[in-house]
Amino acid sequence: MSTPDGTTVLAAGCVLWRRSPVTGGTELCLVHRPKYDDWSHPKGKLKPGEDALAGALREVAEETGHTAAPGPELPTVRYPADGRPKQVRYWAAEAVSGTFVPNDEVDRVLWLAPDAARARLTRPRDRALVDALLATARLP
Numbered sequence: 001m002s003t004p005d006g007t008t009v010l011a012a013g014c015v016l017w018r019r020s021p022v023t024g025g026t027e028l029c030l031v032h033r034p035k036y037d038d039w040s041h042p043k044g045k046l047k048p049g050e051d052a053l054a055g056a057l058r059e060v061a062e063e064t065g066h067t068a069a070p071g072p073e074l075p076t077v078r079y080p081a082d083g084r085p086k087q088v089r090y091w092a093a094e095a096v097s098g099t100f101v102p103n104d105e106v107d108r109v110l111w112l113a114p115d116a117a118r119a120r121l122t123r124p125r126d127r128a129l130v131d132a133l134l135a136t137a138r139l140p
Contacts, residue, residue: 009086012056013043014093015133026139028117032108038122063106066098074132092137
């Protein structure tokens, strides 16, 4: 979806987290997209007229199989994509329930401690979101 002037691609996603079932610490969910061979936070383009937070939660469900409870909004990320500006709004979100099933868009997910997630993320702009999550959300 683009803005009325037809230039900016609008998308939304979440920095998805959970309490580790092993250590009790915070783990972040990263998705692997085979099309790009990258590790990122779950996100995607908004449908026409879709609320950004609703779109972010839909993308989390589609890409990770998890329902999520949204928390604070994180910084918006802007970058060029396919020759057009793209704007992605992000929220912190706690994974509530669900199970990952590989699909065409996402073939793997990893749950990692914040430092390991930061190191695994492909793009620096995604790493900054880990820091924003840790600074804003009340995590275990």
